[in-house]
Amino acid sequence: MIDKTDRKIIELLKVNSKASFAEISKKVALSPSSVRERINKLEDLGAIKGYSLEIDQALLGNNLEVFILLKVFTGKLQYVIVELNKYPEILKAHRITGPHNFHLRVALRDQLHLQQFIDKLITLGEPTTLLILSELESTNQ
Amino acid sequence: MIDKTDRKIIELLKVNSKASFAEISKKVALSPSSVRERINKLEDLGAIKGYSLEIDQALLGNNLEVFILLKVFTGKLQYVIVELNKYPEILKAHRITGPHNFHLRVALRDQLHLQQFIDKLITLGEPTTLLILSELESTNQ
DNA sequence: TATGAAAAAGAGGCATT
């Protein structure tokens, strides 16, 4: 259903999702129309879930990015799921296995902001903070 | 330099980076031309680093997504940075603080594939695997 | 599925306020 050409198109779109069909068509040896049909198919299937942005959080004033692992207090799981949605600092939240229940990616202005954010989290569970130093380039997404 | 309107435009683009200037202009009460100028400015500043995709890894045959924390063997840091770039399973890699040195997001076909991947990582350091169960929706990116 | 051609929509350049 999803063949090698589809995968190549996805790889190209990962690098620049605004590339035109014509541009992509040259790199996969197809006509622009065919590329468009394949992308439509991938969208319909749900393989392409959406088109997003890569943001430089530092330039938006968030000089601290962290991963936070959260071990939720017993019986509070559903409550925490609702609560987490209220925090604009959370860029992404995942349920995970292991001693911690949630994995959060969080953008914060500075250390004080981080402290205040942790102060909120410790009402929900036990947080463990991992400060992001840098992103390794030329990874696959 | 980056005002409230810019931030609103970024929020709108996060949801759908393919939205037209006209579409965005209606939601921020500006003309399409002004929206375009602001987006150009954000790109020039580097606040918008790129346009990307959200992929459903499961539909591409990767039924397992995990975070892996890697505590690198002493003295191997530079070597590991080079090695990690060779693994197509790694979607994203970050240097972090704490007992572990790297945070990886990895997509894998199945348990066997995960086992094989871990077998490679344990030549570089001590990995800790956190299986992703689900992503919480309506977060902010 | 893949292609090409015509119509519609959108982006880019530029001058004006």
Added chain:
DNA sequence: AATGCCTCTTTTTCATA
């Protein structure tokens, strides 16, 4: 900074293979 206008590119739709 914001806007309108004009041109060019791209997308969309449709007919055909």
